[in-house]
Amino acid sequence: MSNPYPPINPAFSRMLHGGDYNPDQWQHMPEVLEEDMRLAKLAHVNTMTVGVFSWAALEPAEGRFEFGWLDETMDRLADNDMYAVLATPSGSRPFWLSQQYPEVLRVTPDRRRNLPGLRHNHCFTSPVYREKTTIINSLLAERYKDHPALLVWHVSNEYGGECHCELCQEAFRAWLRKRYNDDMDALNRAWWTSFWAHTYTDWSQIESPSPIGERFLHGLVIDWKRFVTDQTLDFMLHEMKPLREHTPDIPITNNFMGTYPGLNYWKMAEHLDAISWDAYPMWHQPDGNAEMGCATSYNHDLNRSLGGGKPFMLMECTPSNTNWHETCKLKRPGMHKLSAMQAVAHGSDTVQYFQWRKSRGSSEKLHGAVVDHVGHENNRVFREVADVGVTLEKLDDVVGTAVDAKVAIVYDWENSWAIGELQGLGKENRNYLQTTRRHYQRFWQRGIAVDIIDQSCDLTKYDLVITPMLYMLRENMAEKLRAFVEAGGTAVATYWTGIVNETDLCYLGGWPGDGLGELFGIWDEETDTLYDGERNAIVAEADNALGLIGSYETRELHALIHLKGAQALASYKSDFYAGRPAVTVNAFGKGAAYYIASRNDERFLDDFYTGLIATLNLPRAIDADLPRGVTASCRTDGRSDYVFVMNFNDHAVSMALNGSTYENMETGESIGAAIELEPFGVVMLKTDAKPTAGVDVQVPRDSQTRPTG
Secondary structure, eight states: OOOOSSSTTBBBOEEEEEEEEGGGGGTTHHHHHHHHHHHHHHTTTOOEETTOOOHHHHOOTTBBOOHHHHHHHHHHHHTTTTTTEEEOOOOOOOOOHHOOOGGGOOTTTTTOOOOOHHHHHHHHOOOHHHHHHHHEEEEEEEEHTTTEEEEEOOOSOOOOOOOOOOHHEEEEEEEEHTTTOOOOHHHHHHHHHGGGGGOOOSSGOOOOOOOOOOOOOHHHHHHHHHHHHHHHHHHHHHHHHHHHHOOOSEEEEEOOOOOOOOSSSSHHHHHSOOEEEEOOOOOOBBBBBBHHHHHHHHHHHHHHHTTTTOOOOOEEEESSOOOSSSSOOOOOOOHHHHHHHHHHTTTTTTTESSSSSSSSTTTTTOOOOOOOTTTSSSSSHHHHHHHHHHHHHGGGGGTBBBBOEEEEEEOOOHHHHHHHHHSSSOOOOHHHHHHHHHHHHHHHTTTOOOOEEEESSSSSSSSSEEEOOOBBTTHHHHHHHHHHTTTTEEEEESSSSSSTTTTTTSSSSSSSTTHHHHHHHHEEEEEEETTTOOOEEEEEEETTTOOOSSSEEEEEEEEEESSSOOOEEEOEEETTTSSSSSEEEETTTTTEEEEOOOOHHHHHHHHHHOOOHHHHHHSSSSOOOOTTTTEEEEEEESSSEEEEEEEEEESSEOOOOOOOOOOEEETTTEOOOOEEOOOOOOEEEEEOOOOOOOOOOOOOOTTTTTTTO
């Protein structure tokens, strides 16, 4: 029986360990390049990411190509039993290209063209830029298609940003004409342009949102953001085309940036063979690491979910510090290994760094790296990286295994855009992303696996689906949620759900709209927004189904709802809506739908989900009570479970086990009674798979409800 998923590239079936390598910066010091290979072996590194931002070195003048240095690099990697994650260089273009073809430079929202410089300062629509990327990418693919070092293609780097040039304006208008079937009346109705007499009468009148023009038509703003995603995707596919033609068996990835707000990664993810992302948490906050650990796990789970459950790639992290955080704090001893294994625990089959060797100059010369400016291995950071490499070499069995989640939380980019644009509630207390993470934390601290999905995903594989602040309902989402609960699933929604449709028009006939009022058995009449520092409370009803007890503090947002078939579990304590329902449950078909009408304190979320977890008997990664600041995650192949127990505290923790026997994957020791975790410690355990655990490798996306871009 094989693992649920193949390795990222079957040519190498082990954990990948390596870093962003920039030999083009060191061509004048060949002794450094030779030393890199010696140090890489000491660090137990097996891959290098090569070619990111190397366009000027590959094509120093238009049409003059110099691949010799890259040939030597690829050969040197192969000769030392290492592999290349080979990048296309489009993330930053040479100055000659900007000088000779100014159209490739971006135009800002206030309609000014940028000067050369920076990263991603290029227009995705520009025919010239597309032609030049095709040429360089084709040459790379032709030259290295049979090279033994080529393992993965890394297309561009951290796509992002937008261009407002006239080429992009015309492309946007063409995109709108297609979206609205060339019907301007349909567009005007969808955007409600009659407000302020901003009705369009010709497609040429439409401009992208601008501080010197239209920016309050929310339908325009959201459609522009959709267009930016689609145009970025179209450019990415353009970049990938020669790679697919010349190297059809080499997987392609692009490094995402967590919950970066500028792009809807779901639309890009389905075209990539592997999802990768760049993780730079701000560890060692004054209040500890549990909150940051939870937020980082959330992002790992998001990237695993973007790939349909397949293992993802941790493409970048720092082994020590960043140079662009507000406070550039060093990782304390043990934190690097903990954070590396955290990624693996949540589904990564790689641990990769920015950067391998510190640059001597420019903006990231003080960014953390495996090899410091001192240039040797006799320092703490290098030793910790080598220790991670040794550990990864013991985790071959984990490669290709799955995280079997029965809980899903919906974080939807388009919904986030819509909440960001609305004029209502409080400007500083919308906190959509933070709200989804607060719900996620209840499962993280109990070691319960969660997928982070969007509205286009399939819901049927889950027992519990949570949709915090689902303000914008995209096409078919309400129907899918109703079908999910009717078939026996459990749904949880909150205040500010089902307010607008996907063109940002408010539902008529009562909120939540599109049939969700019937699902949750309520009518949401209006929402009260409190001032900073104002508080209310909700009081649990006697003998409620989830065991809520006493009163819970509330703040910021309070939906005033009416029961339309639901049962109240708690009610408001104060203000003119005292006694009105605040937490409800509605039986619907074979399932149940819960509604949380107010933004409540942490104790409420703990009690609410404790009751719900017990009711649904949700599986945990390990049968143990996890101390505060400790979490656990499980990967499985259906035969064995691989359990990672992680201590985000700066002090040691002892944890009793409840009867199961485990093998320590690092030492081979048998563990049965208790685990001792050092400060920032991680223990990796192997045991027989739970009899009830199933490995569902179904891609959790509904291709029938999401356009392919």
